[in-house]
Amino acid sequence: MPRLLLSIICILSATNLVAQDAITLPVPPGWRVENTSYPPPWAKSLPWKGTLQLRFPKPFFDASSDFFWSYPILYQLRGNVINSDEQVRRALLEYDAGLYGGQFPKKNVKMDITRRRADNKYPVIVVNGFDPFTTKKPLRTWIVFHRRYDKKSDTTTILLLRSSHPYEKDSQVWKSLKTLFQAPAGF
Numbered sequence: 001m002p003r004l005l006l007s008i009i010c011i012l013s014a015t016n017l018v019a020q021d022a023i024t025l026p027v028p029p030g031w032r033v034e035n036t037s038y039p040p041p042w043a044k045s046l047p048w049k050g051t052l053q054l055r056f057p058k059p060f061f062d063a064s065s066d067f068f069w070s071y072p073i074l075y076q077l078r079g080n081v082i083n084s085d086e087q088v089r090r091a092l093l094e095y096d097a098g099l100y101g102g103q104f105p106k107k108n109v110k111m112d113i114t115r116r117r118a119d120n121k122y123p124v125i126v127v128n129g130f131d132p133f134t135t136k137k138p139l140r141t142w143i144v145f146h147r148r149y150d151k152k153s154d155t156t157t158i159l160l161l162r163s164s165h166p167y168e169k170d171s172q173v174w175k176s177l178k179t180l181f182q183a184p185a186g187f
Helices: 002-020 085-100 172-181
Strands: 032-038 050-056 071-078 110-118 122-130 138-150 155-163
Touching: 032 071, 071 172, 085 110, 085 122, 138 172, 155 172
Parallel strands: none
Antiparallel strands: 032 050, 050 071, 071 155, 110 122, 122 138, 138 155
16 A cells, blocks of 8 residues: 555656646757846846746848747746736836837837737737837837646746737748747647
């Protein structure tokens, strides 16, 4: 009997460890990696804790490229967090305002958390913000927002697929982002 009990405990422990395993986004050839703690250094006022992964294609900074400002962002956060439109708005606003480094007033950043869905499932968010890196001009980006909460590990996983190209299911940019990052992130 003790051996059976020990076996059951080991199986349950292993199952729990699998549920808590961190996700690592793939790194396609030529893409740049950025991994940091959450909140990121440029948005320390955010209250949530965890990790942040970003992947940038080589032409991310090329305003003439289809992949200009097109990248995935993966949050893995402790607790059941960023679970309302208000919290999503706050997370994105603080993230972007910090990224702009004071070059564009936070009050000028506008967001539309639309009821439009990507693939009839994931909310599409439109951000009227700023490009602090290349053009130094206002920039509109589209975000496909993925979120899930795992009760066992008490972890919220959020995948943002973001691009300066409007979300269109058949767009090569959006097909690439979805193909490369949705499944590995578990969506």
